[in-house]
Amino acid sequence: MSLALQTFSSVKDANAALQAAGTRYLGGGTLVVRAANEGDVSTSSLVRVTDPGLSRIAVADGDVRLGASVTMAAIARHPELAALAPAARAVGGPAIRNMATVGGNLFAPAPYGDFAVALLALDATIVTEDGETPIEAFLASRDTSRAIITAVGFALPKVESFRFLKVSRVKPKGVSVLSIAVVLERTADGTVSSARIALGCMADRPIRAIAAEKALLGCKLAPGEIAPALAAAGEGVAPITDPIASAWYRAEVLPVHLGRLLLG
Amino acid sequence: MAIRRGRGVAAINYPTGMNLGGDPTQALVHSTPTGNFMVTLSSVDLGQGMKQIMAQICAETIGVPTDRVVVDTADTDTGPHCMGTFASRGTHRAGNAVIQAAKEARQVMLEVAAEELEVNASDLETDGQGNIQVKGAPQKSISIFDVALSAHFKRGRSISGRGMFLIPRSYPEKETGAMKPSTCYAHACTVAEVEVDDETGEVTVLTVKNVFEIGRALNPKMVEQQLVGGSWMGISHALYETTEPYYPNRDHGGTDFNQYLMPGPGDLAQTEIIVLERPSADGPFGAKGPGEMCANPQIPAVANAVFDAVGVRIDTLPITPERILRALKAQTTG
Amino acid sequence: MAKVPVQFTLNGAEKAEFIESGTTLLNALRDKIGDTSPKGGCHQGTCGACSVIIDGELRLSCLTLAETCNGADIKTTAGLAEGGVLHPLQRAFLDAFATQCGFCTPGMIMAAKVLLDRTPNPSREDVVEALSGNICRCTGYEPIIQAVLVAARANSQNAA
Amino acid sequence: MELRKDYFADVRKDGLHEIGQPRPRLDSPGHVTGKTAYFADRNFPGMLHLKMVRSPHHHARIRSIDTSEAEKHPGVVRVLTARDVPHNVYTILILIQIGPEDETVLADGKVRWKGEAVVAVLGETERAAQEAAAKVKVDYEVLPAVFDMEEALKPGAPLVNEYHGQNYYLYDSGECRKVRFGDVEAGFAQADHILEQSYQSSPIEHAPTETTGCVVAPEGNDRFTCYTNTQAMFFTLDNASIILQMPGSKLHFVGGTVGGGFGGKVDVIVEPIAILGAKLTGRPVSFVYSREEEMQISSPRAAEKVVIKDGVMRDGRIVARKVTGYTDAGAYSRHSPYGAQKGAAHYPGPYTIPNVWIDTYCVYTNRTPSSAMRGFGVTIGDFALEVQMDKLARLIGMDPLEFRFINAYRDGDMKAHRQPTEGAALIECMQEASRAANWPVAEKYMAMSSYRKGA
Incomplete structure (x- = not known):
């Protein structure tokens, strides 16, 4: 058996083909082609879709809809998505960003998937032919997901309310020690009125720091006030251990980096 | 949060060659009919520039410009034996073999020229531009082009030479360890300056000032390549690299360039390289092996700088943020 | 098959x-x-x-x-070379001694070319970012960064 | 880079035509145009691809190997096991009489490290070989493994390599290579301070951008041309000749342009099995390490442990140094017995110390065999020595750079391995570093020289 590529113009037809055993969806290729090159023979067929709608970026009335095939490079250079550019640029080097897609990033295991961390903080909706799923539910079940993602949708954050940090050993490109995305709403006097904090590398997939989110409510972004939130940042995390860093190290520096992101 | 600064020094020496196995390399040199020179070797160029350096050594010895020399390596059907490219031996061992072969070829060349010019060979010299002339009377000269033509088509002489450089094997004395494991030694001293983030254990190498003594810089630009790249590798060894991050535990070994950590182009220390030359007695034009030693002194210099910055000793390589952070925490609780 | x-x-x-x-x-x-x-x-x-x-x-x-x-x-x-004439990037890599083993060189030059096509006067930071997906094990990167900066200057002088 | 010609000006001849000139590299035009030919740039019609079935266990007995399904797989031309290798047990340094032969080309009865080669599959395509490799069935009985050098040296530890009979390399001097110079215990007794410290490293990969590999083509006359990125052509040819029991005249090696080595390409691993594949199939064979193999299967720089005990005087003189070095060879010797004894000769570093005791051990564990890397036998030792020097200086309240001047070796000084120092330049390097780094030292140190009168 060799590796065969099937090309479809519609997601519907591709979804049907994807039901066959040994078949995987080809997005940017950074995950599935790599696996094939490395001798993963469990995949014998790749399916791709040429529908240009999958590569469309739509921004209207404060809502963003990113086609699943939109690349990190396309996001990083889109003038209306400037707030998200730091998260998109955090993925790989220039060539990888020209290939890696929004859809693919949702499946990337830690320490990859930095953009998915941003999408989790943004409370994105994952769109398939079958309907829409909140990102948290999607991430929980992504290992068994078979339906092609067509788009993700979310409310466009204001530049000042979205913060993103990726910590890596190698600069400017290395993979994550951890990544943090925060969406904060603050009142006129600077008090946090709502917070969503998403973490990368703190589990095998992006997770929320719910205890820290709660502790942040009503705080101003000052060292003394955010201390309880930082202390709670590690609640419920199960950091990965990999060649980049150990679980111990990741857990130790999470509050440090969260603090710097909030105060920075 | 505090970023703390420190600096450290280290000084080292480095041996050339692997005498404990016997350390031979051979070379052949011959001229073409129009006075170009072929160097035939089986030595391997790993990117350090072996071929270029052998061409320059041959050219200098014969007395022709480097672009008149072609180096043919490494083909076991044509190239005579070389032990290999390792142990900082390439320039030193192969260079000596090339000098010997080139001298022999030069002697034949001068003899043919002497016959053409009707003088004694011992009265001749090369001008380095492709001509042979009478010492003190440079107007009496002949081009090497014409000498080679004459040798091939008129005089039946082979302008060629054989080179063999062997450091005889040294056998360590069992009880005392008396041995001669290598020949000349290169030297270095490095001062590194670092910043350490005492909340995360992250280290930034700000500057490295490297002084290297390498015998002779046969091609200074190529020496610089090696020394700059080696200095980077030394810093990389100090702070980043291992295939087993949790040694002796075998788990979590990196399998790609994302997981196997090395400094990226955004992590570069400001690097200064100063070269001293104390020619070695047995090296080709005094050269020693610079290829390996240049990556060593940065490691302890960085380790000592980290201590200077934050007061903890990391005696296990690599000096990762985790090791520093653990030591800092032990320091505050202890 | x-x-x-x-x-x-x-x-x-x-x-x-x-x-x-x-x-x-x-x-x-x-x-x-x-x-x-x-x-x-x-x-x-x-x-x-x-x-x-x-x-x-x-x-x-x-x-x-x-x-x-x-x-x-x-x-x-x-x-990249046209009519036997090296591209300014190729020329700069030679002049800056930015190649050692040479294995990473073609990829580096492609990454640098895309940068210069879009950003004719890049900053050092731009160059670092542009090369960040390319591994070099020999040079320590600095000569390569310098070569790209030199090529950019040569390009902009030619254009001027 | 700055060339400081003022040092040693009296012993250097300048004014040469080609030497000392920054001539452009003749190989660079090929590099920048992508024209330079590396081994893998050779492509031959009908070339087969070799993929290796590797041990998933650190230490295991092989009960059985079943290749029948793999052999039937479409696109598979040949499957090789230990039985096919004429001289399957070898060691690289046997050419310089460093033995015993202790490593299998393909595992026979046992695997001793995770990733060890067990079965080679030759396929029409990489994919066919990969698919067939997945169908090879190996029945293993997992054995206890040892990963820690100190554990390995304890009585009762699992025996890693039966060809040695114990978990260390046996030198003619015994369990370690020894250097004895002066009376180290007398030195310690005399010292004002004693400092004993332990240093450790873990394996380091050469990580060349071009992975290890070769392409073998039958010449049609019973000879085989092997295009390879080995760092040592005849070492590889001669070992291949032994392993394959073929006269060297039947082997033709072509190499010479390598995409980085750093010592990682001195082992003889890919060539013999690829040549065997070409011989048994009559077809060209390509065997190129994947990046994963390069990172975890190819030999790394050995992990080392270095214990240094020093006796130092308040005035800064080191009067005794005892070093015990352990080199983690992994499961097989490769070049490690050489590296460990090279280390023995390198200690006590570039310092003149009257009483020295060195023991260096080459230890076997159930990990990827280590081998040579840039700075072989020296790099980790230098780390340990020079951190130790820093600690000693601080212990006696002395500037670390000045402390080194006091102990630096100079021409004529006798080294511990009983070679007189020649061509020393440590002092001058430190003097220049003092200036360049604005790290002042006392004038008397700046006035020192590596020369000694009459030396």
């Missing part, structure tokens, strides 16, 4: 081949078309030695299936 046709422009020349489905562009270029300038350093997308320019964008040929390149305009380092 099923063969599929691929057709694209490589360094300005039309190429058409039948390849096995699932073949990477890297293998198609090297084994079928005979352009060995892109190098296979990892086949994982982690070293950049296989970098090529597809329709003006830097891409990793090891992770790109050749079939997806039908109709594309592909450029590699082998096509």
Whole structure:
């Protein structure tokens, strides 16, 4: 058996083909082609879709809809998505960003998937032919997901309310020690009125720091006030251990980096 | 949060060659009919520039410009034996073999020229531009082009030479360890300056000032390549690299360039390289092996700088943020 | 095994081949078309030695299936010199002694070319970012960064 | 880079035509145009691809190997096991009489490290070989493994390599290579301070951008041309000749342009099995390490442990140094017995110390065999020595750079391995570093010289 590529113009037809055993969806290729090159023979067929709608970026009335095939490079250079550019640029080097897609990033295991961390903080909706799923539910079940993602949708954050940090050993490109995305709403006097904090590398997939989110409510972004939130940042995390860093190290520096992101 | 600064020094020496196995390399040199020179070797160029350096050594010895020399390596059907490219031996061992072969070829060349010019060979010299002339009377000269033509088509002489450089094997004395494991030694001293983030254990190498003594810089630009790249590798060894991050535990070994950590182009220390030359007695034009030693002194210099910055000793390589952070925490609780 | 046709422009020349489905562009270029300038350093997308320019964008040929390149305009380092005259980047790499083993060089030059095509006067930071997906184990990067900056200056002087 | 010609000006001849000139590299035009030919740039019609079935266990007995399904797999031309290798047990340094032969080309009855080569599959395509490799069935009985050098040296530890009979390399001097110079215990007794410290490293990969590999083509006359990126052509040819029991005249090696080595390409691993594949199939064979193999299967720089005990005087003189070095060879010797004894000769570093005791051990564990890397036998030792020097200086309240001047070796000084120092330049390097780094030292140190009168 060799590796065969099937090309479809519609997601519907591709979804049907994807039901066959040994078949995987080809997005940017950074995950599935790599696996094939490395001798993963469990995949014998790749399916791709040429529908240009999958590569469309739509921004209207404060809502963003990113086609699943939109690349990190396309996001990083889109003038209306400037707030998200730091998260998109955090993925790989220039060539990888020209290939890696929004859809693919949702499946990337830690320490990859930095953009998915941003999408989790943004409370994105994952769109398939079958309907829409909140990102948290999607991430929980992504290992068994078979339906092609067509788009993700979310409310466009204001530049000042979205913060993103990726910590890596190698600069400017290395993979994550951890990544943090925060969406904060603050009142006129600077008090946090709502917070969503998403973490990368703190589990095998992006997770929320719910205890820290709660502790942040009503705080101003000052060292003394955010201390309880930082202390709670590690609640419920199960950091990965990999060649980049150990679980111990990741857990130790999470509050440090969260603090710097909030105060920075 | 505090970023703390420190600096450290280290000084080292480095041996050339692997005498404990016997350390031979051979070379052949011959001229073409129009006075170009072929160097035939089986030595391997790993990117350090072996071929270029052998061409320059041959050219200098014969007395022709480097672009008149072609180096043919490494083909076991044509190239005579070389032990290999390792142990900082390439320039030193192969260079000596090339000098010997080139001298022999030069002697034949001068003899043919002497016959053409009707003088004694011992009265001749090369001008380095492709001509042979009478010492003190440079107007009496002949081009090497014409000498080679004459040798091939008129005089039946082979302008060629054989080179063999062997450091005889040294056998360590069992009880005392008396041995001669290598020949000349290169030297270095490095001062590194670092910043350490005492909340995360992250280290930034700000500057490295490297002084290297390498015998002779046969091609200074190529020496610089090696020394700059080696200095980077030394810093990389100090702070980043291992295939087993949790040694002796075998788990979590990196399998790609994302997981196997090395400094990226955004992590570069400001690097200064100063070269001293104390020619070695047995090296080709005094050269020693610079290829390996240049990556060593940065490691302890960085380790000592980290201590200077934050007061903890990391005696296990690599000096990762985790090791520093653990030591800092032990320091505050202890 | 099923063969599929691929057709694209490589360094300005039309190429058409039948390849096995699932073949990477890297293998198609090297084994079928005979352009060995892109190098296979990892086949994982982690070293950049296989970098090529597809329709003006830097891409990793090891992770790109050749079939997806039908109709594309592909450029590699082998096509950079015109009429035997080296491209300013190639010239700068030579002058700056920015190559040692040379294995990363074609990929580095492709990454640098895309940068200079879009950003004729890059900052050092721009160069660092542009090269950040390409691994070099010999040089310590500094000579390569310098070469790209020199080429950019040469380019802008020529343009002026 | 700055060339400081004022040092040693009296012993250097300048004014040469080609030497000392920054001539452009003749190989660079090929590099920048992508025209330079590396081994893998050779492509031959009908070339087969070799993929290796590797051990998933650190230490295991092989009960059985079943290749029948793999052999039937479409596109598979040949499957090789230990039985096919004429001289399957070898060691690289046997050419310089460093033995015993202790490593299998393909595992026979046992695997001793995770990743060890067990079965080689030759396929028409990489994919066919990969698919067939997945069908090879190996029945293993997992054995206890040892990863820690100190554990390995304890009585009762699992025996890693039966060809040695114990978990260390047996030198003619015994369990370690020894250097004895002066009376180290007398030195310690005399010292004002004693400092004993332990240093450790873990394996380091060469990580060249071009992975290890070769392409073998039958010449049609019973000879085989092997295009390879080995760092040592005849070492590889001669070992291949032994392993394959073929006269060297039947082997033709072509190499010479390598995409980085750093010592990682001095092992003889890919060539013999690829040549065997070409011989048994009559077809060209390509065997190129994947990046994963390069990172975890190819030999790394050995992990080392270095214990240094020093006796130092308040005035800064080191009067005794005892070093015990352990080199983690992994499961097989490769070049490690050489590296460990190279280390023995390198200690006590570039310092003149009257009483020295060195023991260096080459230890076997159930990990990827280590081998040579840039700075072989020296790099980790230098780390340990020079951190130790820093600690000693601080212990006696002395400037670390000045402390080194006091102990630096100079021409004529006798080294511990009983070679007189020649061509020393440590002092001058430190003097220049003092200036360049604005790290002042006392004038008397700046006035020192590596020369000694009459030396």
